[in-house]
Amino acid sequence: MLKINIILTFLLITLIYSPIYSQEIEVFGNLVPGNIIIVKGNNIQWAWIDSTQLKIDSQQLFVLGFDAKETGSKILKVKHDAGLVTLKNIKLPDQEYKVQKINNKKQQFSATPDSLENRIKKEREIAKNARKKIGKIDTAYYKSGFMKPIKGGIITGVFGSQRILNGVPKNMHNGLDIAVPRGTPVYAMTDGVVNLTTNNFYYAGSYIVLDHGQGLNSMYLHLSQIHVKEGQYVKKGEIIGEVGTTGRSTGPHLHWGVQWYSKRVDPAQILKMKFD
Numbered sequence: 001m002l003k004i005n006i007i008l009t010f011l012l013i014t015l016i017y018s019p020i021y022s023q024e025i026e027v028f029g030n031l032v033p034g035n036i037i038i039v040k041g042n043n044i045q046w047a048w049i050d051s052t053q054l055k056i057d058s059q060q061l062f063v064l065g066f067d068a069k070e071t072g073s074k075i076l077k078v079k080h081d082a083g084l085v086t087l088k089n090i091k092l093p094d095q096e097y098k099v100q101k102i103n104n105k106k107q108q109f110s111a112t113p114d115s116l117e118n119r120i121k122k123e124r125e126i127a128k129n130a131r132k133k134i135g136k137i138d139t140a141y142y143k144s145g146f147m148k149p150i151k152g153g154i155i156t157g158v159f160g161s162q163r164i165l166n167g168v169p170k171n172m173h174n175g176l177d178i179a180v181p182r183g184t185p186v187y188a189m190t191d192g193v194v195n196l197t198t199n200n201f202y203y204a205g206s207y208i209v210l211d212h213g214q215g216l217n218s219m220y221l222h223l224s225q226i227h228v229k230e231g232q233y234v235k236k237g238e239i240i241g242e243v244g245t246t247g248r249s250t251g252p253h254l255h256w257g258v259q260w261y262s263k264r265v266d267p268a269q270i271l272k273m274k275f276d
């Protein structure tokens with residue numbers, strides 16, 4: 001038994017470090033928490049990251065992402081038609097995020113009244129149901145590349161920051177806040193299908209979720225206007241809505257979020273992604 005283990009370990013090490021096998025795929029993007037990587041290859045039959053099977057586009061392209069708080073080692077396995085298996089060992093470094101202290105005099109923003117609980121529960125349910133559709137598309141709609149969904153603006157909140165509101169620690173900020181006047185056009189960051197549009201939800205206001213295929217999705221929160229319908233296909237740069245301050249928001253801004261399935265990705269990292 002020990003002998004077999006030694007042989008298997010040797011094989012695994014050989015596969016990981018063998019340059020012959022690693023030539024089979026090309027990996028784009030930084031291997032850091034809160035980011036995606038895009039992988040291109042040839043004759044890919046299947047690919048897995050640890051125990052999760054990945055969707056493959058007909059043009060031999062796939063995406064996967066790491067959550068903001070994800071660390072440690074992962075194994076990417078890619079099987080090619082010729083029977084070759086490429087193994088890549090991915091090591092994610094620890095990431096430190098900013099702490100942002102906010103003191104807001106409006107007390108209503110720090111505590112949720114009980115009367116709203118039902119409404120919030122219903123809205124969560126709607127969002128959760130829409131999310132079930134994410135990850136059903138094999139096509140890499142995102143292959144048109146990524147762009148910022150707002151022209152200009154001031155960054156008022158970064159991804160990953162731990163917010164302390166009136167002395168109370170809140171959830172990690174999972175997007176990028178861009179302050180611009182109300183009515184400023186919001187563009188689709190890349191091609192995709194409209195997964196969800198909402199009408200003035202308590203927290204996120206009126207917002208849009210786009211499904212870019214293979215689990216990659218983006219969110220545009222606190223909008224004043226929505227110009228798209230669920231199920232509609234949108235192109236990169238198409239106007240999908242207008243900036244507002246609906247939901248729990250202190251002024252007109254876009255909260256732009258990106259996820260791979262439910263893993264939270266930094267939109268600023270998305271803008272750095274080049275894969276051609």
Ligand SMILES: [Zn+2]
Pocket residue numbers: 157173175176177254255256
């Ligand atoms: Zn935000």
